[in-house]
Amino acid sequence: MLTVHHLENSRSQRVLWLLEELGVEYEIKRYERDKKTMLAPPELREIHPLGKSPVITDEGKTIAESGAIVEYLIERYGNGRLLPVAGSAERLRYTYWMHYAEGSAMPPLLLKLVFEKMKTGPVPFFVKPVVRMIANKVLTIFVNPQLKLHSEYVDSELGKSKWFAGDELSGADIQMSFPLEAAVARTGGEAKLPNIRAFVETIQGRPAYKRALERGGPYELMH
DSSP: OEEEEEETTSTHHHHHHHHHHHTOOEEEEEEOOOTTTOOOOGGGGGTSTTOOSOEEEETTEEEESHHHHHHHHHHHHOTTTTSOOTTSHHHHHHHHHHHHIIIIIHHHHHHHHHHHHHHHSOOOTTTHHHHHHHHHHHIIIIIHHHHHHHHHHHHHHHTSSSBTTBSSOOHHHHHHHHHHHHHHHHHOOOTTOHHHHHHHHHHHTSHHHHHHHHHHOOOOOOO
């Protein structure tokens, strides 16, 4: 039986969504974050040396990294679904967005999370003003402009077609779901980005997405 090692409030939620879209039978092994650090528990290292999620085990194989998992599941169980035809323009867009999700979209979101935490994190009182000043400067000069640049770019691209690779749902949409949900959660989903907000509302309304939430449990992206 395919097993999803599912960490709460993490990228593994989109793996559950993919499996529900494909109609694949699977079981879930749940892991909870450390309440103080919000990091994954050490038990995940028993599954994969890095101790991170998502990780799946299937037929004796252990597969980590969201993109690798999405590609494996679609190739193994998709029967042609959620994957544009090889050599087509849609396939090229599919490949691009599959890599863009973690390679370009997530870094500024993670930086925003880190530097926002720095502003309120536990540090000696005499250095707190300096830490806050540095965090604000990095956010103002680099992180927020990068988020604006990427958000406007993605919103523009989503205006060209219903889904990232064309007119049909694909693995690229599932891979892009996490950074866009995170962007909406952490930036408020500005009204000037209507296509991103519409995309998030559309995926969250899909029956398979709702089934994944039911099976995976509460899903709240960290602010």
